Amino acid sequence: ETQLVESGGGVVQRGGSLRLSCAASGFTFDDHCMHWVRQIQGKGLEWVSLISWDGSSSYYADSVQGRFIISRDNSKNSLYLQMTNLRPEDSALYYCVKDIGMGTISRGMDTWGQGTLVSVSS
């Protein structure tokens, strides 16, 4: 069974840092690009970042550019999101997401984790 399990969320003060992790199983991890997508409770989805299958390319939403870093360890079937200089508006449920494709163009996000909650206090 294809599965993504996020961890690392929590409560942090403005300006603080958090590192989210995502453990993947049930598929060939290094055959797929991966995303982080977030959702404020009761609101819409916001794409955060993407990383190619081999980690050589990554892209970010303008709202997190320069503050967040996406990375992956294919030997551990794991995806990460290092978040720094956190703001209250970063408070959301963060989903780890598998794409159908390998590269940096999203063909479709076909597997989602259950999310990990990040709360940034002011």
Next chain:
Amino acid sequence: QSALTQPASVSGSPGQSITISCTGTSSDVGGYNYVSWYQQYPGKAPQLIIYEVTYRPSGISDRFSASKFGNTASLTISGLQAEDEADYYCSSYRFSSNVFGTGTKVTVL
């Protein structure tokens, strides 16, 4: 990065067909055949129901179909059922990024 525009809500009676629009620009929806659609129930993670404009993943009902014309993509749900009541989001590739739509709440009357 502005979101794609979707109607806030669409409703229909059981058995009817409804269509949800997703309007972007030539830099996203209109420029690439990388539009996808997601269904989300309250408290649950989204599920992919359409990818690359028109393709359905395995296991997705053929009552879901989609198309694109110019800068607007559309999702049609035929034979509306109570279980279709959910939030729906479109998404598109945009150079060096990705963007979601504003989301549409589908209500089955």
